[in-house]
Structures are given as C-alpha cells and as structure tokens.
Amino acid sequence: MAKEGSSFRVDERFNYESYPIAPPEAELTDAARARRLELRKNPPGTTAKRALWIVHGMGQQIRFETLEQLAEGVVRAAKDQKIEVSPPGFREVRIGKTILQRVELVFEPHSPKPREVHLYECYWAPKTEGAVKLRDVIGFLWDGGTRGIVNYFVRFQRALFGTMASYKLTWRTPGFLVLTLALLAALMAIDAMILATGATLTGIAKTPAELPVGPLTAVAALVSAVAITFGVVLFLAETGRPTLGRSLAWGRAVRNLTWFAVAFTATSILTGAVLMSLMFWFSIAPSLPPASQTLVLALANTSALFSLLLAAVSRVWRRSRASGTSEVEAGPFPHLIFYAGFVAHFAVVAGVLLLASQAFPSMKGAISWLVVPSNWTLAHVRAFLACILGPASATAFSGFVFSVISSGAWVWPFLALISGVARNVIVEYVGDVTAYVASNRIDRFDDIRTKIKNLAKESALAVYSAKARESDNFEYEKVAIIGHSLGSVIAYDTLNRLIADDVLSGMTASIVRRTCLLLTFGSPLDKTAFFFSMMGKNTEHIREQLATVVQPLIQDRDCREQILWRNVYSRNDIISGSLDFYQFPDDQLPPGVQQVRKVENEKDEDALVPLVAHVEYWKNLTVWRRLLESILDLPPV
Secondary structure, eight states: OOOTTOOOEEOOOEEEOBOOOSSOGGGSOHHHHHHHHHHHHSOOOEEEEEEEEEEOOSSOOOTTHHHHHHHHHHHHHHHHTTOEEOOOEEEEEEETTEEEEEEEEEEEOSSSSOEEEEEEEEOOGGGTTTTOOHHHHHHHHHHHHHHHHHHHHTOOEEEETTEEEEOOOOTHHHHHHHHHHHHHHHHHHHHHHHHHHHHHHTTSSOOOTTOOHHHHHHHHHHHHHHHHHHHHHHHHHHHHOOOTTTOHHHHHHHHHHHHHHHHHHHHHHHHHHHHHHHHHHHOOOOOOOHHHHHHHHHHHHHHHHHHHHHHHHHHHHHHHHHTSOSOOSOSSHHHHHHHHHHHHHHHHHHHHHHHHHHHOGGGTGGGGGGHHHHHHHHHHHHHHHHHHHOHHHHHHHHHHHHHHHTOGGGHHHHHHHHHHHHHHHIIIIIHHHHHHSOOSSOOTTHHHHHHHHHHHHHHHHHHHHBBOSSSSSEEEEEEEEEEETHHHHHHHHHHHHHHHHHHHTTSOSOHHHHEEEEEEESOOHHHHHHHTOOOOSSTTOHHHHHHGGGOGGGTOHHHHHHSOEEEEEOTTOSSOOOOOTTSOOGGGOOTTOOOOOOOEEEEOTTOOSTTTHHHHGGGSSHHHHHHHHHHTTOOOO
C-alpha cells in the first residue's frame, strides 16, 4: 500500500478488555457472569469509531494480503470522492485473549467530524493447505452437480422466515451443470491418457500395436494449443485492465472476444477428449495423411509457442511499468498484444478445420480459403530469409525450423504441463470450497470446517466485544462484515453465529444494531444454497427448516430488516451471481406472506474479463464505494 515517499506509522500495542458475550453461563467465571448481568441491566454505549472485518476467499492467500487490498480499496474510493484520508497506522492489539493486527485510518468526509476506522482480517488459509486431494474435489463437484440437476427437476425450495419458498429456474441451470460435468469428465479422460502415455514413454507399459499414434498426437497437439493460447488470452486480457469507465469499445471487445475463447476452448476440450478416447481405447481414428499430421503439429506448436512469447513480453512490459504510473491501460501496447494473443488462439481453428476436413472429405472445399493466406505468408517469410541469409542458407534454416515446430515431441510435455497446472488450480481453489462447504454427508473435513468457523467467530467476536480503553462503552459504534468469494460464505455463517449467540446471552452486544453492513462480492452463496440444499425425501422438509434455526438472517425478520446486505457481482464471473435465494421471489410470494428486506444486488460493470472477473472487484471502485457509503454515512454515488 505504501509507495515511495509515502508515510505511515506503527503504533504501540494496545490491550483491550472484552465484554463476555458468547460463552454459555456455565462457562463464565463469577466475575464475568456478574458483568454479563450488569450488561443486561445497563447496556453500554459505543464510541464513534467504526470497524471493518473482512474474510478472504479461496486460493493461496498470504497473511495481510486481504487487509492490504481492503485498505487500498477504501483509500482509493475515498480519494475518488475527494475525501481526505490520514496516513495509515498499524497496530497489534489484544482483545481479551485474542490477538489481532489492524490498519487504522482516519477519514475526513464533508462533515464536521473525522471518522476513525479500524480494519481487521480473518486469515484462515493455512487451515485447508494440503488437506484436500484431487479426488476429493472431483467427488465434491460431481456430487454438487448431480444434486443441482436433481433440485432443478424436483422443484427447488428454501425454508425462509417460517415458510417454504419455491423458485423458478431457467433451462440454463441444468444446461450449465451438464456442461460442467461433461468438462470434468473430459479432463479426467485426458488426464488418464496422459498418465498412460507417460507410462508408455518410461517403459512401464507398452503401446498397443494398433494404436493410431499419428492422429492421436495431432489431436492432442490441438487440445494443448487451445488450452495454452486460451490461458495466454486470459492473462493478456487481465494485463490490459479493460474497464467500461475508461474505454467502452476496448472493454466490450475484450469481454466478447474472451467469451468466444471460453466457448471455443470448452468445445475443443470436449471434442478432443471424445476423439482421443476413441483413438486411445478403441483405435478408431480418421484417415489422416502424414503430411496433414505434420501441418497440424506445426500449426498447433507455433500457436502455443507464439502465445507463450507474447505472455513473456507482456510480463516484462508490466514489470517495467510497476515502478511508474499505476495506470496499466496506457497506450496501444496492451491492446495490440491482446489482439495478437487472440489471433494466435483463433489460428488453432485452422488446425481443427484441417483435421475435420480429413475426417469429413466434404469439408475440404469449405476450408480452401485457408490455402491462399497460408501460401502467401510462407512465400514472404522465405523471401525475407533469402534476403538475409541467402537462398541456400534460408532453405536449410527454414527446413530446420519447420522440423522443430512440427515435431510431436512438444505435444505430450505440453499436455502434461497443462494437466498439472489445471490440477493445481482446481485443488488450490475449489479444494478450499470442498473443505468448507458442508455437502450434507459425513466426511473427513468436518474438523477443518469447525476450525475455520471457530477462528472466524473468535476474530469477529473480539471486534464486537472490545471495550473502549477510556470508558465502559463498546469500542465500535458500527461494524461492517465483508467477504469475498468463499469468504462471503464464511462471513455469512459467522454473522449468523454471532447473532444467535447474542440472542442467547440476552442481546448484550447489540450485534444486529451495530452491524451496519454485510457486504459480499464474488459470492457463491446462491450456488451453495442450490447445490447443497437439504431437501428431504418427505414433504415436511424438516432438515431444511431446522437449518434456518442457526441462520437468523433467513429466519428472523426483525434481524433482517435492521441489517443492510449488499452484494456485488459480475455476469463475467462464473462463481458469483445475484443473490436471489435469501428473499422470497416476487412472482411467487406465498399467500399472506410479506416480502423481507432484499439483498441489494449490484453489477460491477468494470469486472469485464470472463473468469478473471472473480478477482477484478478488488481493483475496481464499486465494492469500495458501497462500503464507504455505509461506514461513513455518505449519500450513494
């Protein structure tokens, strides 16, 4: 957060007393029990300070990373609204028995009084590190996908505020689920073939004599080229940082082209997995002449290597700008290199068409348009080399280069690398969801879930229960609860748990009254509710209704009316979405039931890059503007 020349301060450590809120009466000492009784008779007031408590999402987060992003976000939003912000202060505090680190900021909005705001984080990433295996993730995804399909066909219902609410779902829901499961199966099939091929190459197993090695390698080359060029397209799109607020045409172009790349990649993986499976296990292959195999390999390898070169150049360019202005989208370079990366990705289409023309001779006429530009390009490259090296050397050099790029030696290492990267991404990101989200069956992650929930509760409870050093008041007048991605699920669970504990202790902490905002962004809460709803086999839905007992936010109307819940999402983020399953559907209100205070869903129009949009919220202003409005009592922007 601190840049060269900026100032900050590290303050002395503080010790706070804490009010006894959560423990049951039997676990309290006599002094704590007497204090709780006094709290019930004479509830303390609050200071004017506010607190932000944030939970990070899935992935390999490091300590203080989320706290840094939170501080940078609110400071950036404040400066955007011409609000003065003090240099950040950093302090370690002990609240009761809990030790926390925080960032301290003072905002001076257009009002007589400055606002002191303290920022805290809940860091839980080490709890899941190394605990989840690939088979766990695959089982989790398969279970969630099939359960979602079942919920679609049996009419999805949720227990809300004392009644069962029914929701209409579009055909896209089962369509996307079937596509996801098909992609999962395709990746598993490709991974199995990679392992079998690796065993063959190392002498552990033998290749069947009838295996069509040439066509199989050609298809594998196209699949690997599609995957590599697609990854580079995503990287270059994120590097360019397109936002609708800066360049409407550029932002839309990146979004639309990247969605095309997503569709083409998904189609290629599905088709490639089917073709490779037919060839590998059934020896069924199209008739592909050696010359065509060589051309396909050359095209696939060239596209992949060129894309990797573009990624390296972009990375060097990005680092060279890191010490300068923070505006990454400057000049034409990000635009040009993104379009070059997309051309490399689209070029693989030519290889797909060439392969298809061999399997379906009727298509040969349809791809004749490829011949002219290809011959024109090759002729000019040969002429250029002849001018530089001479005719003989140019011929020898071009022959050597062609033999390298058309070699099948690139293919299986490329595919193994892609498989390894995909496996790591799936385990590191989806693995966290697997470990935390209860799948309604007994599994070995119950202890991990309990540890994460206890850690989050301890951290948030310390913030709410802190007693001011100068008085008998609570330290914080308002607290905002914030969660990104899986962190939004943890934040939601934690707030529900704090509210429930506060009710049991006689509302001594005024959790509901002091919670000024529940802010979720990139949140999968609707998806977890849909995929893992506890729909019983009988018509009473006892399990689903019992689950609301520990969720005051969907059980207690008064609680829900007092807490503002804002959710920021993007249509380009496949993980998040509008949160609609936490209020009644307007067109299907049960008879005699009134609507509750709705979740305020808002699109982040600047989160434009498909898939990458899930982490773009941090760099945009939408989330931080909404947070500042609540914590500083500002009018909406």
